[in-house]
Amino acid sequence: MSENAQVEHLVDKKYEAGFVTDIESDTLPPGLNEDVIRHISAMKNEPEWLLDWRLEAFRHWQTMHEPRWAHVNYPPIDYQAISYYSAPKKKEDGPQSLDEVDPKLLETYKKLGIPLHEQEMLAGVAVDAVFDSVSVATTFKGKLKDAGVIFCPISEAVQEFPELVKQYLGTVVPTGDNFYAALNSAVFTDGSFVYIPKGVRCPMELSTYFRINASNTGQFERTLIIADESSYVSYLEGCTAPQRDENQLHAAVVELVAMDDAQIKYSTVQNWYPGDENGVGGIYNFVTKRGDCRGARSKISWTQVETGSAITWKYPSCVLRGDDSVGEFYSVALTKMHQQADTGTKMVHLGKNTRSTIVSKGISAGFGQQSYRGLVHIGKDATGARNHTQCDSLLIGSTCGAHTFPYVEVKNPTATMEHEATTSRIGEDQLFYCKSRGIAEEDAVNLIVNGFCKDVFNELPMEFAVEANRLMEVSLEGAVG
Amino acid sequence: MLKIENLHASVDGKKILKGIDLTIKSGEVHAIMGPNGSGKSTLSNVIAGRDGYEVTEGSILFHGQDLLAMEPEERAWAGVFLAFQYPVEIPGVNNVYLLKAGLNARRKHLGLAELDAMEFMQLVREKARLVELDQAFLSRGVNEGFSGGEKKRNEIFQMAVLEPNLAILDETDSGLDIDALRVVANGVNALRSADRSIVMVTHYQRLLDYIEPDVVHVLAEGKVLKSGDKSLALELEKRGYDWVREEAANA
Numbered sequence: 001m002s003e004n005a006q007v008e009h010l011v012d013k014k015y016e017a018g019f020v021t022d023i024e025s026d027t028l029p030p031g032l033n034e035d036v037i038r039h040i041s042a043m044k045n046e047p048e049w050l051l052d053w054r055l056e057a058f059r060h061w062q063t064m065h066e067p068r069w070a071h072v073n074y075p076p077i078d079y080q081a082i083s084y085y086s087a088p089k090k091k092e093d094g095p096q097s098l099d100e101v102d103p104k105l106l107e108t109y110k111k112l113g114i115p116l117h118e119q120e121m122l123a124g125v126a127v128d129a130v131f132d133s134v135s136v137a138t139t140f141k142g143k144l145k146d147a148g149v150i151f152c153p154i155s156e157a158v159q160e161f162p163e164l165v166k167q168y169l170g171t172v173v174p175t176g177d178n179f180y181a182a183l184n185s186a187v188f189t190d191g192s193f194v195y196i197p198k199g200v201r202c203p204m205e206l207s208t209y210f211r212i213n214a215s216n217t218g219q220f221e222r223t224l225i226i227a228d229e230s231s232y233v234s235y236l237e238g239c240t241a242p243q244r245d246e247n248q249l250h251a252a253v254v255e256l257v258a259m260d261d262a263q264i265k266y267s268t269v270q271n272w273y274p275g276d277e278n279g280v281g282g283i284y285n286f287v288t289k290r291g292d293c294r295g296a297r298s299k300i301s302w303t304q305v306e307t308g309s310a311i312t313w314k315y316p317s318c319v320l321r322g323d324d325s326v327g328e329f330y331s332v333a334l335t336k337m338h339q340q341a342d343t344g345t346k347m348v349h350l351g352k353n354t355r356s357t358i359v360s361k362g363i364s365a366g367f368g369q370q371s372y373r374g375l376v377h378i379g380k381d382a383t384g385a386r387n388h389t390q391c392d393s394l395l396i397g398s399t400c401g402a403h404t405f406p407y408v409e410v411k412n413p414t415a416t417m418e419h420e421a422t423t424s425r426i427g428e429d430q431l432f433y434c435k436s437r438g439i440a441e442e443d444a445v446n447l448i449v450n451g452f453c454k455d456v457f458n459e460l461p462m463e464f465a466v467e468a469n470r471l472m473e474v475s476l477e478g479a480v481g
Numbered sequence: 482m483l484k485i486e487n488l489h490a491s492v493d494g495k496k497i498l499k500g501i502d503l504t505i506k507s508g509e510v511h512a513i514m515g516p517n518g519s520g521k522s523t524l525s526n527v528i529a530g531r532d533g534y535e536v537t538e539g540s541i542l543f544h545g546q547d548l549l550a551m552e553p554e555e556r557a558w559a560g561v562f563l564a565f566q567y568p569v570e571i572p573g574v575n576n577v578y579l580l581k582a583g584l585n586a587r588r589k590h591l592g593l594a595e596l597d598a599m600e601f602m603q604l605v606r607e608k609a610r611l612v613e614l615d616q617a618f619l620s621r622g623v624n625e626g627f628s629g630g631e632k633k634r635n636e637i638f639q640m641a642v643l644e645p646n647l648a649i650l651d652e653t654d655s656g657l658d659i660d661a662l663r664v665v666a667n668g669v670n671a672l673r674s675a676d677r678s679i680v681m682v683t684h685y686q687r688l689l690d691y692i693e694p695d696v697v698h699v700l701a702e703g704k705v706l707k708s709g710d711k712s713l714a715l716e717l718e719k720r721g722y723d724w725v726r727e728e729a730a731n732a
Contacts, residue, residue, distance in 0.1 A: 428532060429569040433623075436529050436565075437583035437639065438557035438590075447582065451573030451622065 028085040034058065037186055040085050044155050044189075047162055057175035057185030064179045070342035071371040071403055072311050074284065077249060084187045084220070143203050149233075150195040151206055154222055157193035164195055168226055172255035172292045172319070180251040180313075181288040188222035188253070196231035196262070205461055207236040221252040227262035229295065234265040236461060250309075252287045260295030260322065265303070267460055268316075269468055272308035279338025279367070282310025289316035290346075293325035293354075301328040302345065303459045305468045310339060315373065317346035320354035320382075327356040330456040334472065335368030335400070344374035344405075349385040349415070358389040361453050364400035371403040380411040387416070393423040394452050396445065446472065482507045482678050483528075483647055488539035490527050497523045499703035500539070505647070505696075508675040512689055512714060513682045515700035516722050521682045522566060524700070525651040529563035530556050543647065557583065558590040560646030564636035564653050571623040576635070577605055579623050580642050587643065608641040612668040630661040637668040648672070649680045654688040666691030686718040699725045 028036055037058055041051040066077070144151055150161060157165050175185040196202050227233050237254075250272065256264050266289075275282025285308075291300035302316035318327025329345035347356035362370045376387045393402035402423055410417065426448055434444035450457070450469055457465050488501040497520045505511055515521050527534045528541060530553035541548040548556060571579070585595040596604065605619060612634045624632050633653050640648050650669070654662055669679065669692050681688060689697070689711060697713040699706045701722060706729040707713065717725070 427569065430571050432529075432531050432553060433565065433569045433571065434579065434583075435553035436531075436557055436563050437579060437643065438554050438586045439579070439582050440552075440554050440586065443582065443586075447574050447579065448571060451571055451575075454573035 028083055030083045031080050032058075032082070032084055032187065036084055040187060040189065043085065044158070046158055049166060050158060053170065053175065054186050057182050058187075060176040061179065061182035061186055064176070064182055066179050067313075070313050070373070071369070071405070072313065072340040072342050074311055074340075077284070079183070082249065085189060140204065147200050147203050148197040149200060149202050150193065152193055154191045154193040154224060155189075157224075161193075161195070164226070165193065165224070168224055168255070168257055170255075172257060172290050173253050173288050178288060180286045181253050184220050184222060184251050184253040184288070188220045191221035191223040191252070191254075192225070192235075193223070194225040194233060194235065196227045196233045198228045199230045200228075201231065202233040205234045205236055219250045219252075221254075223252070223254040224257075225255070225264060225266070226257045227259065227264045227298075229259045230261040231259075232263045234461060235267070237266065237268045249284045249286065252289075254287070254289040254316075256289075256291035256300055258291065258293050258295060258298035258300050258322075258325075261297045262295060263299045263301075264291060265301045266291070266316070268302075268304040268306075269460075269471065270304065270306045270308050270312075271471055273310075274308050274337060274339050275310040277337050277366075279310070282339070283308065284311045284313075285309035286311075286313045289314065290319065291317070291327070292319045293322050293327060293351075295325070296322040296351070297324045298322050299326040299328070301330070301459070303328075303330040303456065304332070304343075305453075305456070305460070305471065306331070306333040306341060306343060307471050309341075312339075312341040312343050314341075314343045315345055317348065318356060319348045319350065320356065320385075321350045322354075323351040324353045324355075325351055326354070328459075329356075329358045329360070330459040331360045332363070332453045332456045332468070332472075333361070333370060334363045334365070335370045336365040338367045340369045342371045342373055344372045346375040346377070347387060348375075348377045348379070349382040349387070350379045351382060353384040353386075354382055355386045356388075358387070358391075359455050360389075360391045361456055362391070362393045362402055363396065363449055363452065364393070364402050365396035366400060368400045369403075370401065371405060373405040373407075375407040375409070376417065378410040378412050378415040378417075382412050383414050385412065385415045388418045389420070390455075391419075391421040392452065393421075394449065395423065395425045396449075482544060483680075484540075484542040485528075486540050486542075488524075488527070488541065489537045490523060491535045491537055492523065492533060496537075497703055498527070501700075501703070501705055503698065503705060505678045505680065507646075507678060508673075509695045510673065510679045510681065510692065512694040512697045512711075513680060513700050514684070514686075514697060514714060514717060517684075519701045520703045521700055522651055525563060525566075525649045525680075525682055528556075528647075528649055529553060529561060554586070557643075557645075558587045562640050562643055562645030562648045564633075564640055564648065564650045566651040566653075566655065568624045568627075568632040568636055570625050570627075572625050574623050576621055576623050577601075577619045580605070580639055584643055605642060608638055611641050611671055612638045613664050614638045629656040630658065633657055633665060634661065634668075637665050637672075641668060641672055644672075644677075646676060647678050647680070649682065651682045652684065653681070654683055654685060662688065663691060686714045689714045701726055701729075704729075 028039060034055060037054050041054060173181050176182055194206060225235060256266060258264050272283035272285055293300055300318050304316060306312055316329060320327050327347050333341050333343050335341045344360060345358055358374055360372050362372055364370045372391045374389065378385045391404050395402055404421055406419060408417060426445060430448055431441065431444050434447060435441060439447065449472055457468055460468055483505040485501050485503040488498050490498040501524060513521055523534060527536060536549055543559060543561065546559060581601050588595055609616060609619060614634055624635060627635060636653065653665060657665060681692065694711055696708055697711055698708045707725050
């Protein structure tokens with residue numbers, strides 16, 4: 001099959017699925033036009049302003065072109081061959097009992113102390129949800145409510161808190177920001193909405209584990225997190241749940257807003273389907289993530305572990321608008337087999353004494369191709385801004401590649417910039433050393449890679465760090481030799 | 482315990498070892514001495530199983546097993562340990578974590594229960610005292626930022642934890658000041674036992690003042706030219722290596 005045909009085939013999958021499902025009730029046929037957008041908006045019972053917002057995004061999108069500057073290769077995507085609205089999968093598609101669910105996932109649930117009924121629910125097992133009266137989700141929701149925290153699907157937020165959504169939606173990533181963000185704005189179906197009120201420290205880490213009502217958010221997620229003055233929230237995205245989602249294109253938008261003295265910590269472990277060993281299939285992960293440190297002394301930290309997807313195009317960024325605000329980006333990206341990743345960050349320093357830290361660890365194995373692409377911009381008013389960038393690449397084998405594209409724009413002479421970059425191969429010496437101590441080759445590679453990633457893993461919340469370690473091991477299986 | 486017969490080995494097509502015969506019994510300490518380029522380190526690496534060393538002839542039996550057919554980690558499980566001449570740094574990998582992984586892999590192989598974190602840390606603390614290794618080193622990255630002396634001490638510490646049956650110390654004394662040498666030697670001496678053999682590869686007699694060998698071999702031009710007791714080492718110190726070469730040539 002030619003590459004073109006492969007993609008069509010995969011896009012077709014979605015198309016076929018569209019027909020299997022009841023078209024009249026919950027799935028639209030492939031294609032994108034204003035009627036489709038009106039339909040999506042109507043299905044979600046959205047207010048007029050949001051429909052207009054979507055349509056404006058769509059009109060803008062039509063004038064735009066797919067970005068071609070990334071160091072990735074893929075055949076053109078036929079956007080008219082994609083179905084833009086599909087209600088949750090039919091229950092028969094999911095696992096029928098917990099026996100069919102990845103035991104590692106269940107172990108994690110157990111660690112989190114989630115009761116059995118909820119484990120089934122979270123794992124997407126086709127059961128009618130029956131909750132224990134003291135279930136974790138209930139306790140969880142109760143706690144959040146007491147704290148005044150809003151955490152719900154964004155479609156629900158549109159209904160329940162329209163003023164908040166209207167006030168912030170698209171203020172960090174405008175509808176016309178880039179090709180994929182525009183597309184997302186036009187057709188997004190769901191995602192998370194979080195609002196932390198003034199002075200509140202969110203009493204627990206918010207995780208998609210708990211966002212059970214919106215477990216099937218599809219390919220165009222839209223997430224909006226607002227941390228009001230002096231609040232704090234840690235949000236965990238992705239998890240390592242088995243992704244049964246067969247969608248080809250995944251174009252999400254995440255917007256974060258941190259007001260004065262607020263802090264947002266956003267952690268991602270991305271493990272979408274990477275395609276097979278021949279590079280057939282897999283997710284195109286074209287995601288726009290941006291945080292706005294709108295208030296003074298605010299702080300936004302991105303931590304990502306990217307091990308999945310056929311192609312990753314992703315630059316979680318921080319706009320450091322408030323004086324003394326802080327942006328951080330910690331990233332581990334792994335490309336193996338035929339995976340391609342062009343990822344990095346943008347730190348836009350606008351306020352005085354703003355600080356940013358970038359730590360990027362890229363690992364390539366097999367035929368993986370990986371690029372770090374980062375921009376540090378120091379605006380003319382950003383007196384005393386500081387940036388420290390560290391980009392390290394690790395190569396396993398001789399058929400993979402690592403590339404670094406750092407961009408620096410400094411418009412204020414008081415800025416302090418530091419950039420360190422290294423590229424290394426897993427040394428034969430290191431491998432032999434480990435082996436001579438009794439550690440088998442694959443374990444030795446995992447050990448060395450995990451050591452390489454340590455600075456980033458240290459930034460992850462506990463459970464995630466454990467997951468990330470495990471994920472790297474799983475992902476590296478067969479990478480050696 | 483270890484029986485090497487007619488061992489020939491090349492590196493990049495260049496013949497380095499040209500027929501080594503060596504027998505080491507349980508509990509013995511052997512010193513292998515010889516000039517630069519004599520093949521001492523090659524021999525150490527061939528025994529430990531490093532890539533890039535091609536054995537063209539001969540055999541190495543360890544407890545009757547064909548060592549050359551085994552992977553380096555299998556050799557470690559069987560009880561072979563190499564203290565490296567130049568221990569490599571592995572950034573971010575915790576020193577004791579590496580050791581725990583190695584020890585438990587071996588225990589598993591031997592059908593023993595794996596040590597849990599508590600048991601392991603107890604063992605590690607005890608062994609660290611043996612080579613006067615500061616506790617702070619335990620939690621650092623493997624050899625990361627260690628001084629030359631600290632790296633060598635760390636090697637002996639690893640040996641103490643892994644409790645091998647055959648330990649090869651590849652120029653462990655090089656780069657050590659006299660105090661560090663004493664510490665390392667004390668550690669090695671404490672590890673001498675009836676079921677453990679030790680092979681010391683060294684340039685200098687001074688190590689043998691601290692660790693007394695049962696047998697001393699002179700390796701030159703890829704062969705064991707002469708073997709004797711520790712007085713041979715003293716003689717080498719006095720007279721150099723040339724007389725051994727001449728003697729061998731005349732024989």
